[in-house]
Amino acid sequence: MRARLENAGVDAWLVRLFDAIDEGNMPAMMALCRRCEAAFGEALVDLVPSYTTLLVHYDPLRLTAAEARAKLAGLLEDLAAGEEPQGGEVKTLPVWYDPAVGPELARLQASTGLSLGEVIALHAGQEYRVFALGFAPGFAFMGSVDARLETPRLATPRPRVPAGSVALAGRQTSAYPRVSPGGWNLLGRTPARLFDLGREGLSLLSVGDRVRFTAITRREFERLGGDTAPVAPLAEVAS
Known part of the structure; x- marks a missing residue:
């Protein structure tokens, strides 16, 4: 190094x-x-x-x-690339994976040949490391997504992505902490508050944390306070 x-x-x-x-x-x-x-x-x-x-x-x-x-x-002077074991807190984010709030799920099915359940299982089936925070307060860049789900960003970003939207781009994944424009592929939505001015440290996730997504039902998502407002599929956004 x-x-x-x-x-x-x-x-x-x-x-x-x-x-x-x-x-x-x-x-x-x-x-x-x-x-x-x-x-x-x-x-x-x-x-x-x-x-x-x-x-x-x-x-x-x-x-x-x-x-x-x-x-x-x-x-x-003596900093070594592998001097310390992987650390960081483990954070679990519940996610409602559904085409209503994850319109690119269908796109992933078509490009990978996988079923909806397989796409969800691949995304939720591994632990991700938070590499960086940026783009917007509390927006965590995480990796690495299973190679079978690798997908480029949208050619035309959405002008409005709802808060909590769980998404991927390339082999990175994240969740939008607040309503904002965005060009990542939406897979679902988490009810977790990712950025909170009343929280010490503000951001739920920190660099070095390990993150696990866990699939939940719509009923559980609503019980946790999630917003079920749908997102238009890509074709409708472009039209």
Whole structure:
């Protein structure tokens, strides 16, 4: 692992740890986050990890750019790609998988030759790692989806995707925390509150968490407070 430090302004350094997306990157990424928290102390403003990089924001009134860079260089000296076991909390998200709220389920059936039950079982049948948060507050980029479900983003994004929509793009999956535009393939909907201003930390999911989706019935979805408003299929959106 050959990390590179890139200046990201008067109060930040970008640590480029890896060149390719890989689940095996996560232990080193999270280890570096913990090292930064300990080494920077009160001078640390924020850490923004992603698939391959870590953005380190610091207080320029407490540290100069050179001092911050020197700290990071020291933290990277003996950082090994596999130095720590996979950690993170395990979070379970209930999902109502149904064409009414997951209009791309039919598209996946057609492209894969799988039945509706098989598509759902493949998506809900494995554990996903949260690699990054971005796009919108609380939007977690997770991977990796079973290769049989790999599907490109929609050619024309929807102007409105309901909150809680569970979706995939390529071999990534996520759930929309709030109503927003979006071009991912919708598979279902979760009643979980993914972003809450009243919650400590705001986002239900954090980088490094492991996430499991579990299929529930419409009745259970409604009992948990889910919104059953349907989403138009892709053909109707494009027309």
